[in-house]
Amino acid sequence: MAESAGELSLHQRILGDIENRILSGEWQPGFRIPFEVALAKQYKCSRMTVNKALTQLAKTGLIERRRKSGSYVTQPRAQSAVLEIRDIKLEVQSLGLAYHFKLAAKSQRRSSAEDRQRLGLDVASPVLDIRCTHFAGSRPFCVEHRLINLTAVPDAAAETFEEEAPGQWLLNRVPWSAAEHTIRAVSADDVVATSLGIPIGTACLMVERRTWSNGANVTHVHLIYPGEQHSLVASFTPSQPK
Structure with a gap:
């Protein structure tokens, strides 16, 4: 009928x-x-x-x-391209979900030995330490811990990062010329577990990225995702024989 x-x-x-x-x-x-x-x-x-x-x-x-x-x-499952620097906001919106982020902490200081190791710096310089959580709809999508080298990006010192996420701000203002990705599995500690709303010890996927602009070390970031909700994709072609 x-x-x-x-x-x-x-x-x-x-x-x-x-x-x-x-x-x-x-x-x-x-x-x-x-x-x-x-x-x-x-x-x-x-x-x-x-x-x-x-x-x-x-x-x-x-x-x-x-x-x-x-x-x-359904449980949203995001895919990131390993060889690209993608805006987290666009990742979330590609799932058909509303995006927002919450700034958890922001502080400026003289770089420690650990900071210099993360950023690949030879000498001490001022850095900006930022922590925030990104959301897909009302659910946490990933947590971000970022260091910004203020010698390379001095304008970041005056930015509140309340309206625009740090990664998005950098992508819009600082053209990157080189990047390095390290991907590994980690277990959620108490801070990550609380931020993502998951049990302590849950398997997570961490993307560690270091970025340069014209030879200057710009930023280092840890992005931690719940492991079962995220995957990484790389596209490549066979190398040509010489």
Whole structure:
């Protein structure tokens, strides 16, 4: 039996309502969507209309349908290109989720021996130490611990980093000429676990990056992601024989 115009408009309404609840963070990853019978009763429509809306949401990847169990909001899984410096905001938005960040700490000091090792500096210089958490919807996406060499980027000393995240600020203002990535697995300590809302000892993925601009050491950053929610991708071609 063909659906009426009213059923078709209800299909779009159901689709939009569920999308909005997921993208706003009201329905978190892992949340079980109400059963088709309940949704049909709520919207005063047929189960077929509800089923079509849920099927369309599953195709877009927003929900996962499990046989005999129901439909659930999917766990977002981000992918980063290993050989690129990507804006975390764009990573989050590529998942169809709203992005925001919270600055946890910011301090300026003379570099310590550890700071100089992280930045690759030969002599002591002023540095900016920044810690923040990035969010996808209402859920923590990754934690960032960044050092900025103020000799190379003096303007960073006056920046509040309340409106624009440190990485995004640097990408927009300091053209990088070289970067070094180190990727490894780490266990969440108490600070990371609290920031990401995960148990202490949870397996995480850490991207360690050092960046240069025209030979000057600009920044060093640790980006730590919950391991099961992030993957790294590298594209390459065979080397040409000489």
